[in-house]
Amino acid sequence: MNLDLYHVFYVTALENNFSKAATKLYITQPSVSHAIKQLEEKLGVQLFIRTSKGVAITNEGETLFEYIHKVFGLIDTAEQKISELKNLESGHVTIGGSDSTCKHYLLPYIQTFQNEFPNIQIRLQHGSTPQILDKLNNGRIDLGIVHLPINDSQIQLTEFLSISSTFVVGEKYKELANKNISLEEMLNYPIISFSETSSSRSFLNQLFLKQGLSLNPEIEVGSVELLIECAKIGMGIAFVTKELVSKELSKGELFEVYLNEKIEKRNIGLVTRKNISLSVAADKFYKHLLD
Template structure:
């Protein structure tokens, strides 16, 4: 069955050639098929579009008016098809990522640099927030993918771990003598503790694990960023709960020191998430592949 759009395409070519035979040649159709298409369109519109003469065809007034609109519409469709091809080839488009501040600084930026060097015409938009906020952004369509602290338990999401990370405790020079030996979690809670704020997924993970050991924490300081937690530890304000992988510079340079615990907190992961119900865009797909490897 010939679609209305196909009929309009034939109409445009006939109008341009002012000839059924010329249009048939350009369209790789038979002349009777072209003539039949025009007759079908005229029946559907209940309007004569061409004057037929022995020398060819000419547009009626109605046909001339319609041709202006149909040409514009078909041009817009062709432009749209070209834009779709550009999106598929990643010569244009947008990538919207939801990510926490700390993960953005220590994990995301190298991947963004690599992606940008390969696809410089893709516009990047970064939204920051806690894990719960980022998942909300994802579900509301504000971002295409989220990179966040795991675990995330949500059956509507695709979740792929990207990097194992380890929670640990660090301190400044003031506490070196006091913490020169191994200590357990109970001893740790007697010290002034520095944690992220309670809404942080990192804080929840550590707090939940300690509770399984019968340990309850009462932090001296609850701060809004990992960098601030590290800075408070550097200033000898207390013992800070941090991500080891994001504190390596301070540990290796001796600015901070790691608490030697009798038992280690199990590792967790940073992961990348998307909605199961929404296909990834070409840009999101390539970035996902880049991050996951």
């Protein structure tokens, strides 16, 4: 199919004049005539009849135009939609992250982005770091925000921010906040942690393993909110991201337990699929996070 011939026919049928069609198409009138003749020979029918005022479309031409105008109408609509996407007048971004990461680190960026680009739809999917990586590799999200380190050759990683980890207790174990204790001493108390599959738990396990200690938390939870509440009511010592309990610490609802050794900071990264370009909207949001 020579789409150019059909385009010449389409414009000529709209204008009913070879000369006007040539002007609109930025070609010469003989070029229009030649294109129409080629199409007529290809289809084996006459499409136009010359008149004193220009040309008149034949019945066969009317039948062809009935279908052709739908095609070029869809092309016009598609170009308009692409223009809207390019100019961020429409589109969507799907982001994956844990509940706490989305709530405490991502939502402020989403709010400022939507203030600037209100027509871009932001979609959130939650999950652990392994689940987010799986969703990313399967194309279910555009980008993810995960705890590091990760090891995946299909992933493009950019470090996003650093967070501090600490141990906290409620009123019941408040006396632990008045002294520095070791990890070995901490094992004498119930420990509250995320589940075994979480990156936070992996980090905690490694912290104890470096001291030759084995960790078996008495309580495992699935959300930072539940972790905080368990610590507040005195169920044990909770391992948390310090930035997420700043309010509770300042209000005296939780108390920080200091180790006699330093806990290294943890990193959060942005992940995208390697060698696969982001959409215009997703790329704009990605850059908004980094800015």
